[in-house]
Amino acid sequence: MPKSDGESEVLLQELVKYFNEKREIIRKQWIENMKVKQLWEGLTSAEIEGESAAIYDTYNECLKTNRFNRAEEYATKIAGRGVLRDMTTEQIIGGLLVLRDVYGHNLFRKYQKDESLLSSALNIFEPVANRILSIIVMALLAEREKLVRNQQEAIRELSTPALVLRERLLILPIIGVIDSIRAKQLTENLLFSIRSNRAKVVVMDITGVPAIDSKVANHLLQTVEAARLLGAEVIVTGLSPEIAQTIVTIGVDLSRIKTIGDLLGGIEEADRYLGYKLIKPAN
Amino acid sequence: MDVPILKQGDYLIVSIQSALADVDLMKLQDSLVKQVGIFHSHGVVIDIAALDVIDSFSTRTLQNISHMINLRGAYVVVVGIQADVAFAMVQMGLTLKNVKTALDLEEGIAILEQARKKVETDGV
Numbered sequence: 001m002p003k004s005d006g007e008s009e010v011l012l013q014e015l016v017k018y019f020n021e022k023r024e025i026i027r028k029q030w031i032e033n034m035k036v037k038q039l040w041e042g043l044t045s046a047e048i049e050g051e052s053a054a055i056y057d058t059y060n061e062c063l064k065t066n067r068f069n070r071a072e073e074y075a076t077k078i079a080g081r082g083v084l085r086d087m088t089t090e091q092i093i094g095g096l097l098v099l100r101d102v103y104g105h106n107l108f109r110k111y112q113k114d115e116s117l118l119s120s121a122l123n124i125f126e127p128v129a130n131r132i133l134s135i136i137v138m139a140l141l142a143e144r145e146k147l148v149r150n151q152q153e154a155i156r157e158l159s160t161p162a163l164v165l166r167e168r169l170l171i172l173p174i175i176g177v178i179d180s181i182r183a184k185q186l187t188e189n190l191l192f193s194i195r196s197n198r199a200k201v202v203v204m205d206i207t208g209v210p211a212i213d214s215k216v217a218n219h220l221l222q223t224v225e226a227a228r229l230l231g232a233e234v235i236v237t238g239l240s241p242e243i244a245q246t247i248v249t250i251g252v253d254l255s256r257i258k259t260i261g262d263l264l265g266g267i268e269e270a271d272r273y274l275g276y277k278l279i280k281p282a283n
Numbered sequence: 284m285d286v287p288i289l290k291q292g293d294y295l296i297v298s299i300q301s302a303l304a305d306v307d308l309m310k311l312q313d314s315l316v317k318q319v320g321i322f323h324s325h326g327v328v329i330d331i332a333a334l335d336v337i338d339s340f341s342t343r344t345l346q347n348i349s350h351m352i353n354l355r356g357a358y359v360v361v362v363g364i365q366a367d368v369a370f371a372m373v374q375m376g377l378t379l380k381n382v383k384t385a386l387d388l389e390e391g392i393a394i395l396e397q398a399r400k401k402v403e404t405d406g407v
Contacts, residue, residue, distance in 0.1 A: 191366035198386055222373040229369040231362070231385035 011117070012124055016064045018110065019103075027056050030102045039094045042087070055099060063128045071132045075139035089140055096136060100129045159185060162193035168200040169270050170232075171263070175208035183219035187226060194232045201273050202227055203266040207238030214250045224257050233273060234258070237266035286311045288318055293325040294395055296388070300333050308344045315348060319355050326395035327352055330388055332363025342377040349382040358398050359383065362391040 019026065031052055034040050040048050054074060061070045081087045107125060111118035155176065162170045170193055174186065194202065204223075206212075212220070224234040236259045239247070247254070260266045271278065286307065289296045295318060303311070319327065329345065331337070349359040362385045364372075372378070385391045 187370060188366070191369055195366050195386065198390070225378060226366075226369040226373045229364045229372060229379065229384050230366065231390055 008120065008124065011120055012063075015107075015121060015124060016060065019060050019063065022106065023056060023060075026102055026106055027052050029106075030056075030099050033098050033102060034095060037094065037098065039091050039098070041091070051095075055095070059099070059103070059129070059132060062132055063125065066128070068131060068135060071135045072139075075136045078136065079139035079143040092140065093133075093137065096133050100133070103129065159189070162190055162197075162199075162202070164197055164199075165203075165267065166271075166274070166276065168198060168274060169267075170194065170197060170199045170202045171267070172202055172204045173208065173263075174204065174206050176210075178209060178212065178216050178219070180215060180219065183216055183223070187219070187223040190223060191226055191230060194227055194230050199232050201270040202232055202234045203263065203270050204234055204236050205238045205263045205266065206236065206243065207240070207263065209238075209243065210240070212243055212246060214252070217247055217250060217252045221252065221256055235260055235266045235269055237261065237263050286314075288314060290322055290324075291392075293323075293399070294392065295319065295322065295324045295327045296330065297327065298330045298333070302334060302336065303341070305340055305344075308341060312344060312348050312351070316351050316355060319352050319357050324357050325399055326358040326360070328388060328391035328395065329359065329361045330363045330391070331361065332365065332387065335365060335368060337368050337372060337377070339375070339377055342372065342379060346379055346382055349379070358395055360385050360391040360394050362387050 031040075031048060043051065058070050058074045062068050078087070078092055103125065104122075107118065107121050111121055158176070159174075159182065162172045165171050170190075172186075172190055172193075178186070190202065190204075193199065204220075206220075220236070224236070227234045234257070236257055239259060239261075258269075260269055268278075286297060286299055286303065289298070295315070297311070297315065299311075315327065318324070329348070331345075334341075345361060349361065352359045360383045361379060364384060383394065385394055
C-alpha cells in the first residue's frame with residue numbers, strides 16, 4: 001500500500017540516517033564484494049578508500065536532497081578516468097552495480113520483518129540509485145564520443161601536402177579513407193599549392209585509398225576541374241582494381257579525368273607534358 | 284564602365300578590375316570581338332585575377348566571348364581565376380567549357396606563343 005507523503009518523508013529520513021550510521025560497515029562490505037569480483041585491479045588501497053568514500057557520499061547526498069548535482073560532478077570526473085586513464089568502464093559500472101546490490105541487501109536485512117515497509121524503502125531508494133547509474137553511464141559515453149571525435153580530427157590532419165617534384169610538377173599522394181570534409185580540405189590545399197608553385201601538372205596518386213563511393217568520386221572530379229581552371233592538368237594514378245570497378249559501375253564520366261596505372265607512369269606522362277626527357281647516360 | 288583593351292603585339296590583353304555589371308560584360312563582348320578583327324590579333328588574354336566572385340551569367344558570357352573570338356580566328360586564354368573562385372565554380376557546375384585557362388598573364392602569353400609556333404610549323 002503506497003505511503004502518504006508525510007510517511008514517505010519520515011521513511012526517507014530514517015533511510016538517510018541509517019546509511020550514514022552504517023557508512024563504514026556498508027562501505028567495507030562493498031569493498032569486499034568488489035575484491036571478490038576483482039574490480040579493484042590497478043588501484044592502490046588509498047585510491048580504493050578514496051573512490052569508495054566518494055561514491056558512497058554521493059549516493060547519500062542524492063538520496064537525502066533528491067538533487068543530483070553531486071552525482072553529475074562525480075560523473076564528469078570519473079568519466080575522464082574511465083575512458084582515458086586508469087580505471088576501466090567495467091570497473092566503474094560494475095562498482096556502481098555492486099554498491100546498489102549491497103545497499104539493497106542491507107535494506108532487506110533491516111526491513112525483512114515488514115514487507116510493506118521494505119517495499120516503500122525500496123521505492124525511495126531504487127529511483128535514486130538508477131538515476132545515479134544513468135548519469136554516470138551517460139558521462140562515460142559522452143567522454144568516449146569526444147575521444148572518437150578527436151581521433152577523427154587527428155586523422156584529417158594527417159593529410160600530405162602537395163609536393164614539388166620538378167618545377168611546375170606537383171605530386172599529391174593521398175592516403176586512407178576520404179570523407180567529404182577531407183576531400184574539401186584536399187581540394188583547397190591543392191588549389192593553393194598550384195597557385196603558389198605555379199604548377200602546370202599535378203600527379204594525384206590514390207594508391208593508398210582503399211575505396212571510394214560516388215560522393216568522393218565526384219569530389220575528385222571537381223578537384224580535377226578546379227585545377228584545370230587554374231591552368232593545371234591533373235593525372236590520377238594508382239587506382240586499385242576495386243576503385244576502377246566502383247568508378248565504372250557508378251557511371252562517373254571518365255572523359256573528364258586522365259588516369260594512369262601507377263605513379264611511375266604518371267610521372268613519365270607529366271614529364272612528357274612538360275617537355276622533359278629522361279636520358280640515361282651511357283656507361 | 285569601359286574595360287580597357289590593351290594591345291601587345293599580335294595579342295590583346297583584357298584586365299577585368301572589378302565585378303562587371305551584366306551590361307558592361309555585353310559591351311566588352313562586343314568590343315573585343317570587333318577589335319580582334321580590326322587589329323588582326325592572333326590571341327586574346329582575359330585576366331580575371333581581380334574578381335573574387337563570379338556568377339553564372341559572367342561565366343556564360345566569358346565562354347561565349349571565347350567561342351566568338353575563336354570563330355574570328357584567334358586564340359583565347361582566360362587567366363587568373365582565384366583558387367576560391369575556381370572551387371566555387373566547380374561546386375556550382377559552372378565549367379568554362381572548351382575555354383583554355385591558365386594561371387596568370389605570363390602563362391597566358393606563353394600559351395599563345397606556343398600556339399602560334401605550332402601553327403607556323405604545322406600549318407592550321
